[in-house]
Amino acid sequence: MIIGSHVSLSAPDFLLGSVNEALSYDASALMVYTGAPQNTRRRPVTDLKVSEAKERMKEAGIPMKHMIIHAPYIINPANSTKEPVMELARSFLIQEIERVHEIGASFLVLHPGSFTDTDPDTGIRTAASQLNEIADSLSDSVTICLETMAGKGSEIGYTLEQIAELLDHLKHPEHYGVCLDTCHMNDAGYDMQDFDAVLDQFDSLIGLKRLCVIHLNDSKNPRGARKDRHANIGMGTIGFEALHAIAENTRTAHVPKILETPYIGKHAPYGIEISMLRKGVFEAERLNELNDRV
Ligand code: FE
Ligand code: FE
Ligand code: ZN
DSSP, X not given: OOEEEXXXXXXTTHHHHHHHHHHHTTOSEEEEESSOTTOOOOOOGGGSOHHHHHHHHHHHTOOGGGEEEEOOTTOOTTOOSOHHHHHHHHHHHHHHHHHHHHHTOOEEEXXXXXXXXXXXXXXXXXXXXXXXXXXXXXXXXXXXXXXXXXXXXXXXXXXXXHHHXXXXXXXXXXXXXXXXXXXXXXXXXXXXXOHHHHHHHHHHHTOGGGEXXXXXOEESSOTTOOOOXXXXXXXXXXXXXXXXXXXXXGGGTTSOEXXXXXXBTTBOOHHHHHHHHHHTOOOHHHHHXXXXXX
């Protein structure tokens, strides 16, 4: 099982600290933002202790393709009305692709964005044309993974049809893949109790070979709620059994699973969640205990 979580990236150890955090959870994959997810200030890659991080990954037997990078979520490729927002999406993405390339990671997860005051169709066409604008900056070593969204507000990319349409409009689809988020899929209306049926649909609309990353999260809201609030594994409406079945599905065995579940009290739940998923046993009390821990 290739499984890990979102981990922090912060001074003084930066990426080396991220890898050490992942190893402390006994993870075999990890995901980082190259800086704060809510802003676009970034340190040069040369500050990030990349070679030390790679060395540590190597020692632990984790290939670099299991280190996923997530673009900040304030980038909105679907906005077509505010030129500064559009310009930021392009310029930041160009730099981010270069950073991912320099780090030596393979997958950059990107939210397709929100159409704000236009309409879904305009949003999808805008996101595609924005990505086509930066086509010259694509790197052969970096796959941009469009994430399936919950459909909150004016988000695009919450149906597999919309993701397929976006991919259809791209000049260089070979540089693109998909990140499937189980909380988002549930909130968008998909039945995560029948993952094989979801994968069949994914395969016929997009092609399973494009599935590069799975965000494994439970959801605080019922199927179809279009909310996007992540719950701890087994603590939400998808439930432990379905999430464990997704983690173990043989058709996606090669796809890294990344937990983006909330902290409990002041503590990261990832070590416990990873161990529960590996064992196939839900241990609510181990998670709940985190609440009382100082
Ligand atoms: Fe995301
Ligand atoms: Fe996600
Ligand atoms: Zn989410």
